[in-house]
Amino acid sequence: MLAVPSHLQVLEAEAIHVMREVAAELETPVLLFSGGKDSIVLLRLAEKAFRPGPFPFPVMHIDTGHNFPEAIEFRDRRVEELGERLIVASVQESIDKGRVREETGPRASRNRLQTVTLLDAIEAHGFDAAFGGARRDEERARAKERIFSFRDDFGQWDPRRQRAELWSLYNGRVRRGEHVRVFPISNWTELDVWEYILGEGLEVPPLYTAHEREVFERDGMLYAVSDFMERLEGEEPFTESVRYRTVGDMSCTGAVRSTAATLEAVVAEIAATRVTERGETRADDRVSEAAMEDRKREGYF
Amino acid sequence: METTAAAQTAAGAGAEAAAKAHPQLLRFATAGSVDDGKSTLIGRLLYDAKSLHADTIEQVESASRSRGDGTLDLALLTDGLRAEREQGITIDVAYRHFATPRRRFIIADTPGHAQYTRNMVTGASTADLAIVLVDAREGMLTQSRRHAAIAGLLGIPRIVLAVNKMDLVDWDGDVFRRICGDFRGWASRLDVEELACIPISALKGDNVVERSANLDWYGGPTLLQYLEEAPVAAGLSGGPMRLPVQWVVRAPELEHRGYAGQLASGTVHVGDEVVVLPAGTTSRVTAVDAPAGSVDAAGAPLSVAVRLADELDVARGALICRAGEEPLSSREVEATLCWLGEAQSQPRGRYLLKHTTSTVRAVLDTIHHTLEVEKLTERGGAESLTRNEIGRVVLRTSDPLFFDRYVDNRTTGSFILIDEATNETVGAGMIDGGR
Numbered sequence: 001m002l003a004v005p006s007h008l009q010v011l012e013a014e015a016i017h018v019m020r021e022v023a024a025e026l027e028t029p030v031l032l033f034s035g036g037k038d039s040i041v042l043l044r045l046a047e048k049a050f051r052p053g054p055f056p057f058p059v060m061h062i063d064t065g066h067n068f069p070e071a072i073e074f075r076d077r078r079v080e081e082l083g084e085r086l087i088v089a090s091v092q093e094s095i096d097k098g099r100v101r102e103e104t105g106p107r108a109s110r111n112r113l114q115t116v117t118l119l120d121a122i123e124a125h126g127f128d129a130a131f132g133g134a135r136r137d138e139e140r141a142r143a144k145e146r147i148f149s150f151r152d153d154f155g156q157w158d159p160r161r162q163r164a165e166l167w168s169l170y171n172g173r174v175r176r177g178e179h180v181r182v183f184p185i186s187n188w189t190e191l192d193v194w195e196y197i198l199g200e201g202l203e204v205p206p207l208y209t210a211h212e213r214e215v216f217e218r219d220g221m222l223y224a225v226s227d228f229m230e231r232l233e234g235e236e237p238f239t240e241s242v243r244y245r246t247v248g249d250m251s252c253t254g255a256v257r258s259t260a261a262t263l264e265a266v267v268a269e270i271a272a273t274r275v276t277e278r279g280e281t282r283a284d285d286r287v288s289e290a291a292m293e294d295r296k297r298e299g300y301f
Numbered sequence: 302m303e304t305t306a307a308a309q310t311a312a313g314a315g316a317e318a319a320a321k322a323h324p325q326l327l328r329f330a331t332a333g334s335v336d337d338g339k340s341t342l343i344g345r346l347l348y349d350a351k352s353l354h355a356d357t358i359e360q361v362e363s364a365s366r367s368r369g370d371g372t373l374d375l376a377l378l379t380d381g382l383r384a385e386r387e388q389g390i391t392i393d394v395a396y397r398h399f400a401t402p403r404r405r406f407i408i409a410d411t412p413g414h415a416q417y418t419r420n421m422v423t424g425a426s427t428a429d430l431a432i433v434l435v436d437a438r439e440g441m442l443t444q445s446r447r448h449a450a451i452a453g454l455l456g457i458p459r460i461v462l463a464v465n466k467m468d469l470v471d472w473d474g475d476v477f478r479r480i481c482g483d484f485r486g487w488a489s490r491l492d493v494e495e496l497a498c499i500p501i502s503a504l505k506g507d508n509v510v511e512r513s514a515n516l517d518w519y520g521g522p523t524l525l526q527y528l529e530e531a532p533v534a535a536g537l538s539g540g541p542m543r544l545p546v547q548w549v550v551r552a553p554e555l556e557h558r559g560y561a562g563q564l565a566s567g568t569v570h571v572g573d574e575v576v577v578l579p580a581g582t583t584s585r586v587t588a589v590d591a592p593a594g595s596v597d598a599a600g601a602p603l604s605v606a607v608r609l610a611d612e613l614d615v616a617r618g619a620l621i622c623r624a625g626e627e628p629l630s631s632r633e634v635e636a637t638l639c640w641l642g643e644a645q646s647q648p649r650g651r652y653l654l655k656h657t658t659s660t661v662r663a664v665l666d667t668i669h670h671t672l673e674v675e676k677l678t679e680r681g682g683a684e685s686l687t688r689n690e691i692g693r694v695v696l697r698t699s700d701p702l703f704f705d706r707y708v709d710n711r712t713t714g715s716f717i718l719i720d721e722a723t724n725e726t727v728g729a730g731m732i733d734g735g736r
Binding site for chain 2: 005006024049162175191
């Protein structure tokens with residue numbers, strides 16, 4: 001008998017199993033890739049599930065137009081290295097076409113608009129499954145979501161009508177117009193993700209390690225100075241050594257003060273941290289107690 | 302020396318952090334009602350195991366304040382949905398994660414109301430261990446028996462009876478021993494490897510993570526100690542090898558063809574003589590591709606792909622096993638079926654049956670009897686099963702199933718039923734045997 005595998009090996013095995021189930025049982029899956037750490041892990045798991053064959057799905061990014069340039073550069077390079085197909089769905093295009101209306105003012109964000117772009121892209125390409133890198137430890141509505149999360153014709157999540165999910169038997173059956181969101185790393189924590197990235201020697205965008213950046217402070221968070229954010233009176237820019245714990249839009253993702261210049265140092269800091277990643281760095285979750293639940297019901301990631 | 306997948310990953314370049322700590326994963330389910338203090342217990346485990354972040358605690362503090370009861374309400378940590386917070390109930394299974402230096406834990410937190418049996422079944426299906434919570438003032442209730450019975454039925458090898466609210470019975474050892482005796486007497490009829498009873502106070506924190514001075518008459522482990530020491534199901538690499546094929550990895554330019562799946566039990570080695578079912582063709586394993594690369598052997602529950610010496614017709618739904626270790630096979634199975642669907646089962650109803658990686662058609666032929674789980678007794682003569690009912694049934698399938706009895710293998714012995722009209726998962730089945 002072999003040694004009992006580690007927790008990461010068990011989580012990895014579960015995630016690979018989930019990816020292969022989707023590839024086998026659904027017609028037109030897609031993998032959502034943002035250039036962030038969670039979707040970087042998804043790409044690695046897809047390699048483990050399907051190499052030396054090609055991925056049985058394309059990779060798609062919902063580009064808000066407000067992304068960090070480092071994340072976009074990394075996205076393009078990573079997908080090219082893999083030799084897979086990248087689809088970019090653009091929020092700017094949704095705005096130009098009049099599908100959504102841009103928020104205005106210094107607190108404007110394109111976070112919520114992404115949902116429309118995502119649902120439009122899913123419909124236009126006829127995708128019946130979309131892999132996402134969401135994890136249950138991120139947020140309490142997510143703690144209740146299935147690994148195979150069924151979405152109706154409107155892309156909506158209904159927490160009271162979720163399909164029972166037992167053993168490793170997933171029910172991904174959908175009708176035309178419906179789809180499933182699939183979260184292979186549902187059971188991973190932030191620390192698991194980082195330990196996996198370290199163990200696998202995966203490259204991440206330089207945003208995740210400490211670097212000097214021009215920032216300003218708002219509501220206790222540090223935001224990058226960029227063309228996408230108007231500063232309010234008194235919000236003076238200054239230079240600080242920072243890193244990011246999550247990578248979303250520049251307009252809603254805050255940085256943390258840090259001098260952790262290597263991934264090992266980052267992992268040590270995260271293991272010791274006392275604040276959750278979304279609480280520390282995501283303005284989009286600070287709106288209300290049920291901010292995530294509400295957005296998920298509308299079809300958000 | 303044999304290279305194993307486990308050893309390779311640990312030795313992988315730059316895997317220092319992963320190798321240094323090599324903790325195992327334990328999945329456990331918790332059952333009990335709000336009144337038993339289940340949410341408080343989970344909150345206490347997370348809080349005392351220092352798995353909570355400061356902003357999460359602040360959120361709970363501010364919510365506790367707005368309710369005006371002054372104390373930190375740990376139960377608020379586990380209510381995920383708006384309706385749950387508003388109504389003060391738990392609707393759905395929630396999965397929570399925490400770690401100690403020794404282990405990573407996944408909690409399936411299942412609601413306790415009788416009508417939510419389906420949630421308990423769901424949470425229990427993958428658990429290595431179940432915690433059934435009772436109120437020391439009440440002792441074993443119908444509902445506690447129901448929870449323990451479902452845990453037993455779902456093949457969870459270990460059940461812990463956590464006798465909570467010991468502070469409200471003056472930490473009285475006699476109360477604990479009486480409840481524990483009741484439980485053991487009743488539960489001896491369940492097919493469970495190990496039963497444990499632990500006196501605790503989730504509210505005060507006694508014997509959850511910290512050993513209690515109030516309960517000095519109790520010499521056993523605290524709840525967390527027990528969780529850290531219980532064996533995990535990840536040690537499935539013994540037993541007959543079962544590889545249900547999910548997907549065929551093809552790279553024609555490399556003449557590569559790998560049969561990919563997650564090992565349900567046992568260990569596959571290069572050189573193994575194998576049988577591919579249902580065809581019954583035989584071949585030899587020439588390579589085992591594990592997540593860490595090509596290895597000599599890999600064990601359950603790893604996801605692997607195997608390459609074979611011969612070109613065979615192997616598709617999704619096939620089962621690869623070692624020659625001489627074939628599973629049972631039948632087009633008619635006896636099963637214990639938990640009904641999950643909103644509508645009751647149809648007499649001789651037709652469903653899709655998903656078993657490992659194959660989906661076949663099935664007819665619900667006979668319902669021998671339904672189970673009154675809280676009494677562990679049978680009631681005959683049912684025409685159909687309604688939601689949350691559990692029955693002993695016979696199913697006929699369009700193609701033969703290759704299976705093990707559920708008591709022998711929870712993966713190759715389980716199935717779900719899907720209603721083709723609604724695509725809803727309407728049944729969860731455990732195979733007792735073929736006919």
